[in-house]
Amino acid sequence: MDIFTGPIGSADTTKQIHDYAPEITPSGLFWTMPLHPNSVQFELDEARASMHVDGLVVPDAHDLANSLTHGQGYPSLGIPPIAPVPATVSFDVQWFGEISRATVVNESQNFRGDFIKTGSTIKWSSVQNGFFFESEDPNPARSFGATIGRERNGVFFNQPDAAD
Secondary structure, three states: OEEEOOOOOOOOHHHEEEEEOOOOOOOOOOOOOOOOHHHEEEEHHHOEEEEEEEEEEEEEOOOHHHHHOOOOOEHHHOEOOOOOEEEEEEEEEEEEEEEEEEEEEEHHHOEEEEEEEEEEEEEEEEEEOOEEEEOOOOOHHHOOOEEEEEEEEHHHOOOOOOOO
16 A cells, blocks of 8 residues: 555555555565455355455655665665654555456466456555554445456366366
8 A cells, every 4th residue: 555645546656655564575476465264255256256355564764765665765866765664554445346357267377267357346454653644435426347266277177166
């Protein structure tokens, strides 16, 4: 979850003031962390899913460069080092309303996915020492689209889904 100053839809990295993301693991995996299984509900046949998380502890790295460099910044691009600070985030995400479906199969890469383009909404908040943010109420009319789906890859590629 990121916060920028400036107009909505702008992704000018010089305007980023908060970057909430799990730390990068020693293996290099980033932007990913386990959630409690009850946090996610889905009904792919109905093109619906939801995710609710309350008080997830993540660092605020200030900006993408500091997130990716563990607080070292990118001084040659004018992005100073900024140490991450402890924070928590909460969010409710809803996916709904089938727009289209697609199946992608790449046997040479051992990848198969069934995907559904949907509408979506999110309401989220962050808390840290000296700062609190809460998004406006969700508005489906402002959704740019989202995708939910099921995929199989690697050693799981040739195994059937429970739904198959």
